[in-house]
Amino acid sequence: MDSLTWSPLLAPAALFALSLTPNRAANAFPRAMAAAGLTAGALAFLAALAIDVAVVLHGPFTTGVVGVTGVGVGVYVDALSAAMTTLVSFIGVIVLLYSRNYLDGDPRQGSFYKRLAFTLAAVLSLMTAGNLAFLILAWIATSVGLNTLLLFYPERPAAQLAAKKKFVASRLGDLCLIGAAASLWTSFGTLAFPELFAAARAAVSSGAAATLALPAVLIVCAALLKSAQLPFHGWLVEVMETPTPVSALLHAGVINAGGFLVLRLADIVAPSDSALHMLSLVGGATALFGSLVMLTQTSVKVSLAYSTVAQMGFMMLECGLGAFAAALLHILAHSLYKAHAFLSSGSVIDLARASWTPSPGGQPHPARFALALAASLPLAFAVGGMFHAGVIENPGAATLATILLMSLAHLIANALDERTKAYVLGKAIAMSAIVAVAFFSLHAAVERMFSSSLPQAAPLRGPEDLLLVVVVIVSFGAVTLFQSVMARHATSPFWQAVYVHLSQGLYLNTLANRAMLRIWPRRAATSSSL
Numbered sequence: 001m002d003s004l005t006w007s008p009l010l011a012p013a014a015l016f017a018l019s020l021t022p023n024r025a026a027n028a029f030p031r032a033m034a035a036a037g038l039t040a041g042a043l044a045f046l047a048a049l050a051i052d053v054a055v056v057l058h059g060p061f062t063t064g065v066v067g068v069t070g071v072g073v074g075v076y077v078d079a080l081s082a083a084m085t086t087l088v089s090f091i092g093v094i095v096l097l098y099s100r101n102y103l104d105g106d107p108r109q110g111s112f113y114k115r116l117a118f119t120l121a122a123v124l125s126l127m128t129a130g131n132l133a134f135l136i137l138a139w140i141a142t143s144v145g146l147n148t149l150l151l152f153y154p155e156r157p158a159a160q161l162a163a164k165k166k167f168v169a170s171r172l173g174d175l176c177l178i179g180a181a182a183s184l185w186t187s188f189g190t191l192a193f194p195e196l197f198a199a200a201r202a203a204v205s206s207g208a209a210a211t212l213a214l215p216a217v218l219i220v221c222a223a224l225l226k227s228a229q230l231p232f233h234g235w236l237v238e239v240m241e242t243p244t245p246v247s248a249l250l251h252a253g254v255i256n257a258g259g260f261l262v263l264r265l266a267d268i269v270a271p272s273d274s275a276l277h278m279l280s281l282v283g284g285a286t287a288l289f290g291s292l293v294m295l296t297q298t299s300v301k302v303s304l305a306y307s308t309v310a311q312m313g314f315m316m317l318e319c320g321l322g323a324f325a326a327a328l329l330h331i332l333a334h335s336l337y338k339a340h341a342f343l344s345s346g347s348v349i350d351l352a353r354a355s356w357t358p359s360p361g362g363q364p365h366p367a368r369f370a371l372a373l374a375a376s377l378p379l380a381f382a383v384g385g386m387f388h389a390g391v392i393e394n395p396g397a398a399t400l401a402t403i404l405l406m407s408l409a410h411l412i413a414n415a416l417d418e419r420t421k422a423y424v425l426g427k428a429i430a431m432s433a434i435v436a437v438a439f440f441s442l443h444a445a446v447e448r449m450f451s452s453s454l455p456q457a458a459p460l461r462g463p464e465d466l467l468l469v470v471v472v473i474v475s476f477g478a479v480t481l482f483q484s485v486m487a488r489h490a491t492s493p494f495w496q497a498v499y500v501h502l503s504q505g506l507y508l509n510t511l512a513n514r515a516m517l518r519i520w521p522r523r524a525a526t527s528s529s530l
Helices: 007-019 023-028 030-058 079-102 109-128 132-150 157-188 193-205 209-226 234-241 244-254 257-264 273-294 300-320 324-343 345-355 366-386 395-406 409-416 422-449 463-488 493-503 505-519
Strands: 066-068 071-073
Touching: 007 030, 007 109, 023 030, 023 109, 030 079, 030 109, 071 132, 079 109, 079 244, 079 257, 079 324, 109 132, 109 244, 109 257, 132 157, 132 234, 132 244, 132 257, 157 193, 157 209, 157 234, 157 505, 193 209, 209 257, 209 273, 234 244, 234 300, 234 505, 244 257, 244 300, 244 324, 257 300, 257 324, 273 300, 273 463, 273 493, 273 505, 300 324, 300 345, 300 395, 324 345, 324 395, 324 422, 366 395, 366 409, 366 422, 366 463, 395 422, 395 463, 409 422, 409 463, 463 493, 493 505
Parallel strands: none
Antiparallel strands: 066 071
């Protein structure tokens, strides 16, 4: 086993070596670059599967540090990093394969493969980093790689603006993470993850949890800045200025890096109420904002981008409520389906035509719809209680399950509408119950599988947590009801005005663009050398 502990770095090393190919040679032989990229990607996926087997059979493993005073290159692999490495490498292979045909004939296709390889190497290194210093290096490299992809078409003004906003947010996040590392080094004298986690747990046990407050808040700030949370979400909305594979690659651990950071350092973040409240408030606000704006978008990719903003907010909210297992489940599921959604976005018209069915009943009556929304509460709480994941034991999982069941409110409301039949209503309720059972079953499985990597779900800690849960559930219930009401009154001047303001993202991105152009005026574009 000792001879294999460094093997997780082989795939990132192969991808990084590919990224060093000179631009002229890469663009002259795009098919060779595509073949080399797919080979390196396949190697990464096979290595990830081997890591999964090793963790299952032998448990977590780590290496020493090649560096100075314990700061340098090292590997730490547990169930969390094994799962994320498998996710990243799998999506990476799909994106590399998709790019071979998508960019066929582009004069800079080879250069695009270079940038993809560099970014994938950085993300894979991030997932298996053995100490906080190496993680920070990979964290910065991930941002650099993404910026080169954002500027693949450097002549596009919107691409330049998106890259500038991403650069500023990333550098602020880097400073926060470096500050957290400095604080932890000062307190514990180590940045190696096994020792750092043990020291953090010992500090909590001895009543010295206050030493974790500052680094926890800085870690949360870094995660929020990385994950396109309000008000730094604008660059993600403009990602359509890049080739479509970049949008899918974002979900291979790039946009999810903030969520992974919180999960990786959960032993440091979880004891800090301030850090958790920050995650809950910013994440909840971002999720509500993204959910509302997404409903009004006419561009497929922009709608998907706002959906990602909302989903990142959900993940941060789950972490803030102490439901770390639910957040990990969310990351895995969201990454897979959203990467597929972006890669298949060109077929959306055909899919819509194929799935269209007449709906003579129209929108359900608002009163019945509100009743269906209210029914999701006892159903979620009842099923959650069966799995010992009720509001008291696990407020994060119970809240997420309630919001999930709210998405089925249309199904129940249509069953209640017009001529209600017991069979139809019973079928709708049974389907909702099946969804609830499936969610809590998956959550329980993830919680069990990753119990050695993630803290146990935090129970309800007091009236503040209860108020937060109530506000979140009521807010998302209102958003779901708003969607139904707006559809019924689409011709009303008031709702048309609301629609216009929401379609512009409440002008937050416009204000951010104006501020950025004052700080960093637009200049003539030049191609990146990477």
